[in-house]
Amino acid sequence: MKQNETLSNIHLKDGKIILTEEEIDAAGDNHISTSVDTPMRAGAFDQSEDEKIAAIEERFAEIMDILGLDLTDDSLRGTPKRVAKMYVKEIFNGLNPANKPKMALFENKYKYNEMLVEKNISFYSNCEHHFVPIMGKAHIAYISNGTVVGLSKLNRLVDYFAKRPQVQERLTMQIAKELQKDLGTEDVAVLIDAKHLCVASRGVEDDTSSTVTAFYGGKFKDEKVREEFLRYLGLNTQF
Numbered sequence: 001m002k003q004n005e006t007l008s009n010i011h012l013k014d015g016k017i018i019l020t021e022e023e024i025d026a027a028g029d030n031h032i033s034t035s036v037d038t039p040m041r042a043g044a045f046d047q048s049e050d051e052k053i054a055a056i057e058e059r060f061a062e063i064m065d066i067l068g069l070d071l072t073d074d075s076l077r078g079t080p081k082r083v084a085k086m087y088v089k090e091i092f093n094g095l096n097p098a099n100k101p102k103m104a105l106f107e108n109k110y111k112y113n114e115m116l117v118e119k120n121i122s123f124y125s126n127c128e129h130h131f132v133p134i135m136g137k138a139h140i141a142y143i144s145n146g147t148v149v150g151l152s153k154l155n156r157l158v159d160y161f162a163k164r165p166q167v168q169e170r171l172t173m174q175i176a177k178e179l180q181k182d183l184g185t186e187d188v189a190v191l192i193d194a195k196h197l198c199v200a201s202r203g204v205e206d207d208t209s210s211t212v213t214a215f216y217g218g219k220f221k222d223e224k225v226r227e228e229f230l231r232y233l234g235l236n237t238q239f
């Protein structure tokens, strides 16, 4: 989360971090993000889904061709279209705000004012620096201040933000900030434990490590509250 501290010579322009070419390479290799919001260009959704699929199909075919693959082969012929559809309609459909799940809120009738923990929410995402999978579990907790949210919505929210090119720190923050906004409380915690295939299948090729990121808002900044959360998760509080 303290990504700024790991970079030297931070240059800010209009509140955005400006990196040199070398720093951009290093940031990508070290999986450092430059903002909480997913960086989107202007007019990101001017094209329809079908237009995007057609454009990506064409370009993905070019990439395969450059790699030397024979696109007339029956097994490969359908791949560009398949990949394009998968990008737009499945694994990156969380880029489009139109796909954001509606968070129906309910009155907290039982006056349950203790911590609510939804743990082991499985998700699949993709690393924005290498476009290979990140997979893991998200654990979410909040303390209601009068409203509660349907439990399945927490899964859907994780899924929505996971279906973008991501870095784990940003995924953690985006889920937490959205929940804080929807529930009208600062008292939200999000912990993510995930495996990055760009670390496992390439680069340092470490197959056993996983990355843990956490966000603690409001009451969760209190050590006792945080420990209660981590106890529910069955995690050691040494994090």
Ligand SMILES: [Zn+2]
Pocket (backbone or CB within 6 Å): 031, 127, 128, 129, 130, 131, 196, 198, 199
């Ligand atoms: Zn990566």
